[in-house]
Amino acid sequence: MSTLAPPRPEAAQPDKSPPAEVKRWVPSSRWAWALGVVVLWIGIWALTKGNDTLALAGRERTGVQDALAEFRDKVIASRGDNPLIQLTYEIGSGFTSLVDWLQRMVSVENFPRPVPEIGWLGVTAVAVWIGLAVAGWRIALLIAASFVSFGVFGYWSDAVDLLIVTFVAVAVSVLVGMPLAVLMGTGNRAVNAVMTTFLDVFQTIPTFVFLAPIALFFGIGASGAVVATLLYALPPIIRVAGHGIRTVSATTIEATDSAGQTRWQRLAKVQLPMARRTIVVGLNQTTLAALSMATIAAFVDGPGLGQPVLDYLKTVNVGGAFVPGVLIVVIAVMLDRTTTAASEYGERAARGGVDLKRRRIVLAAAAVPVLVCLYMSRTYPWAAEFGDSTWGPRLADAVNDFFGWFTDNFRDLTQGFKDLTSAVLLNPLESLLAESPWWLAAGALLLLAFVLGGLRALVPTLLCVAGLLYFGLWHDAMITLNMTLVGTVLVMVLALVFGVWMARSPKLDLVMRPLLDAGQTIPPFVYLIPVLALFGITRFTAIVAGVVYAAPVAIKLVADGVKAVSPTTLEATRSTGSTTWQEIIKVQLPMARASLVLAANQGLLYVLAMAVIGGLVGAGGLGYDVVLGFARSEEWGFGAAAGISIVLLGIMVDRIARAAAQKTSR
């Protein structure tokens, strides 16, 4: 969920919509109908509340959930004879031995050596040299600082393991994803439509849900972690690179075609080079997606920094989780800056802005100390293994002290916010969603889907509602839906306030945008840590973390949408004597409504992803069920059903929001 597709076409051309006066009525009547449905719902709910809620008592399980568990047992039992399962295990063990080999090279002791083949000094030196070669000396410095910080805070092996899993997964993603991107970029419209739909659905699946089925087929540990990570990292590169290849100037293609090139020449000499920038953006997004998944893969015993974060979160040691959490952020920033800078640097080099001869000399000269470092890291213990340092525990203590002080002094504030939101939003809505009889809630959802998105929303909603009922976790699904909706409301409040503000004030935009960009690179897992400190183990932590996680992307979408409103229209409005408020309410927001709906859509999916991870820190509903499925083998079927329900929920909200967006922008 941490990645963003290129702006969807429907939002890309907000100014293409026909004159406003014709359709001003359409959305408002649509929303009026929606309001009517909600009022009706509340009316019936008041009479039937608490009946047929399908809540499961205690450890109760439905037949479907037991069947899922049986399926799991069958898969495990057939490891010996089912060729498909054998193949997946074969692939999994291939990844395990690759990761294992890399680990012995750079992060853990390579028996009988008490240390890895290459110690920290050598690894850091090589990484710095690569940074220097692809992105220049500034990035090299950033890499040096990052790697040293891993060791200084006592997480050298975990950090490097996380990098290993990420890189293996990214490498495979690119190998598999680029041909698919080319197919998507050059294929006909049908191929493109099929792949886009597939990717859309794929990207609505929260990270967390990937893990259980993948661990089943590929095993836990490095193998499951790599496979889950690479699958999760695959869509961005396919989508973004495919988009880049598809949008290469048609005139240029035509002009070069008319020179008599073959298809292969067209691809290699025109399409790929011209899409280079976009492809690198795709690589960047793929890398960050991989990082966020590799972190969460700690749930299936994936190696890396996710493990200490998870361990400390389980014991609610915020300070302890904070240190590896910060290192994850360090890695995210490092990877993001490096890929971005590498693309800019490459661009400059291709345009003759870099003195190639000098660069070669610099790199050759820099290779000498790198070799020395490599040698030292194999010879001297201090260069092979980071000495114990107290920085990590000290920082953890300091953070714990700070949050202790903070909660002592501001408890009223955080508690007040929590209570207010619970009383005004969370509780009433949860009561409505989860305490309605299932037929009422389902009927209301279907009606709303139809009113807001028409048939295009109704059909998927019908399928998803049926699926939710089938898998027997309706009540929990409604609880999760409630958290998601409340979170999205809060996200939209933030997005509207800051988005409009940013669009109207270039200064604020200048300050906020880098922060938001940075916010988007941080894996969702990490957001839980500080929020947990503020709100403790409650569903509220998951919601707030979800809001924090979803806010950057939503704010950016709203800001860009409002900014795209034609300046001429604004000028004309101003010339009629509108107040600022009127300008925002009557011109900017209505004209940017497609972006608003898109922001809400993204907000929903991000908050849902977090509401699920939040199962770990006290959010109930489906997230808790998934965590339970991980924790207890006998609850596997229960967790799997919850996972599938989450996917259905995600597809449902995504399809409704998307159909509504399409209707709105038309």
Place this chain on the structure above:
Amino acid sequence: MTIMSERQEESTADSAEYALSVRNLWKIFGPRADKIIGTPEADLPRAELKRQTGCVAGVKDVSFDVAPGEVFVVMGLSGSGKSTLVRCLTRLIEPTAGTVQMDGVDVTNASDAELRDLRRKRVSMVFQHFGLLPHRQVIDNVAYGLEIRGIGKKERRAKAAEIVSLVGLDGFEHSYPDQLSGGMQQRVGLARALAGDPDILLFDEPFSALDPLIRRDMQNEVIRLHRELGKTMVFITHDLQEALKLGDRILIMRDGEIVQIGAPDEVVGAPADDYVRDFVSEVPRSHVLTLKWVMRDPRPDDSMDGPVMSCDTIVRQAAKAVLASEHPVRVVDRDERVIGIVDDDAILRVVVAEEDHA
């Protein structure tokens, strides 16, 4: 303008061997487009066809020939099908029916490999929006056609450098396209088209995106290159002035159909219908019409002492001499036979009519 009349001579003298020959070319966009040709539906007007079948006729039954070395201009307003037509010539758009022959090679039935070979060696095209490769320097853009033919780097760069200098881009070999102005970018496009030494050059509104002064420069550049290299050219434009200035012959298109084909003076002097008449009404006629169009038959009482002029002389060029002469000018054809008389009245009728217009 004398060049133009020379060229015209060529084109009329050698009509047996055509550089380009187009017969009954159709392009209909839409489902089952090939089923429409030959049915009464094919004769429907565009809007009606669209309503009945959902298809759009881009090019309707177009036939013409272009002689070697001729500059053949296709003119029409936007949507007239002229860009579709030129793309059908090399099958950048696949024609629905009809044949295209280049130097006797049947383009429409060529295999992929033959078509590629044709595009590499025989014909190249210049585009309205240039279509340059932004990631390559000027020299490598120009050399692109040679590169994909498999010519070595040294050789193709040497050839490209020659062409770059021919189009007046000396010193910009190592610039990138986005560092150049629009006019210069189109020079690169021109150079790229010339680099493969094709027999035929196709121009798709190459100067429409340029501002007027640059456009004039580029038109003169094309005239100069034509004079130096003598390539056959098919030139698409929506600008009548440009068509009259460059074309040996002009094909006027409307809604995918040919309205008229003729030399500039024919189009202005004898418009085929009201559409063309309306089109050419603003043209300064004295700049286009030749004496052939304003002369009258000699009468017995005419003085035969006036100067002699060719019937292909443009009115404007003849005006001064005619008005200065005591006697009316005798107009002769190519065989030096007197075929008519031009007096002051005839000249003034053309020139004054223009003044009235203005």
